[in-house]
Amino acid sequence: MEQMYAVNSYALSSLSFLAGGYKPANQHRWGPGIRDVYALHYIISGRGTLETRGAVFQIGAGESFIIFPQTEVYYYPDPEDPWEYVWNEFTGEEARRLLAMTKLEEDRPVVGAAPEELQQFFHIAWNPGVQPFERLRLDARLRLLLSCYLEFYPSGEAAPTDYVRMAKTYIERNYWKASLKASEIANAVSIERSYLFRLFKEATGQSVSGYITWFRIQRARELLKSSGLSVQSVAYSIGYHDPLHFSRVFKKATSHSPTAYRNKEQLPDCR
Numbered sequence: 001m002e003q004m005y006a007v008n009s010y011a012l013s014s015l016s017f018l019a020g021g022y023k024p025a026n027q028h029r030w031g032p033g034i035r036d037v038y039a040l041h042y043i044i045s046g047r048g049t050l051e052t053r054g055a056v057f058q059i060g061a062g063e064s065f066i067i068f069p070q071t072e073v074y075y076y077p078d079p080e081d082p083w084e085y086v087w088n089e090f091t092g093e094e095a096r097r098l099l100a101m102t103k104l105e106e107d108r109p110v111v112g113a114a115p116e117e118l119q120q121f122f123h124i125a126w127n128p129g130v131q132p133f134e135r136l137r138l139d140a141r142l143r144l145l146l147s148c149y150l151e152f153y154p155s156g157e158a159a160p161t162d163y164v165r166m167a168k169t170y171i172e173r174n175y176w177k178a179s180l181k182a183s184e185i186a187n188a189v190s191i192e193r194s195y196l197f198r199l200f201k202e203a204t205g206q207s208v209s210g211y212i213t214w215f216r217i218q219r220a221r222e223l224l225k226s227s228g229l230s231v232q233s234v235a236y237s238i239g240y241h242d243p244l245h246f247s248r249v250f251k252k253a254t255s256h257s258p259t260a261y262r263n264k265e266q267l268p269d270c271r
Contacts, residue, residue: 029076062113
């Protein structure tokens with residue numbers, strides 16, 4: 001009996017589980033066509049064929065194949081020994097980065113036999129009535145599944161470390177700390193400070209400290225427009241414990257004082 005499970009996320013994160021299921025041995029086929037999501041399949045038993053990008057792949061028990069978004073595919077079971085499989089669908093900007101660390105590629109979307117325990121990681125949730133607390137676990141279980149592919153099918157090439165992305169992420173999570181300094185960020189991403197400065201400048205056109213200030217001002221804009229916080233509370237919330245210093249920095253960046261900016265943004269549109 002075929003089983004299927006699905007979840008509609010409240011909002012798509014950088015990596016989101018969407019749906020999945022179990023397909024018993026039968027003559028079901030799909031395509032040719034394209035999908036908007038990633039669809040990872042693990043063959044439990046039997047055999048089948050995948051046709052994509054001008055290539056034909058014969059796939060058997062213990063092997064996996066993936067459908068990439070916007071890539072035309074056609075797959076179908078062997079008429080004498082139809083495949084039985086489990087599958088998961090997912091989306092998100094992080095998916096491509098993680099898959100690039102495996103042997104799964106658009107021109108070669110099939111990987112060989114894996115340890116039997118891989119199958120169990122596809123069974124993320126068989127219950128279609130997913131509860132709110134279960135939604136929080138689905139993306140984490142998807143990451144666990146993909147981590148198995150990174151372990152069993154590494155690309156063989158060390159992925160370059162994106163120090164700039166790591167630094168920006170660290171800033172965006174710690175901008176509220178008044179003590180945040182470029183040296184702390186360099187230590188957090190495990191890179192020599194001057195090297196980070198050079199990479200950051202080349203990638204963004206800003207210094208690390210300049211990006212910290214820029215990000216804080218963006219958050220201040222949001223808070224001034226959408227919250228009832230006082231200017232002092234806004235300043236403290238984004239890492240400035242001196243409201244006067246915050247006001248000077250904000251005016252330099254926007255040409256308005258925080259109060260004038262709030263009044264300007266809250267004026268009704270009279271056009």
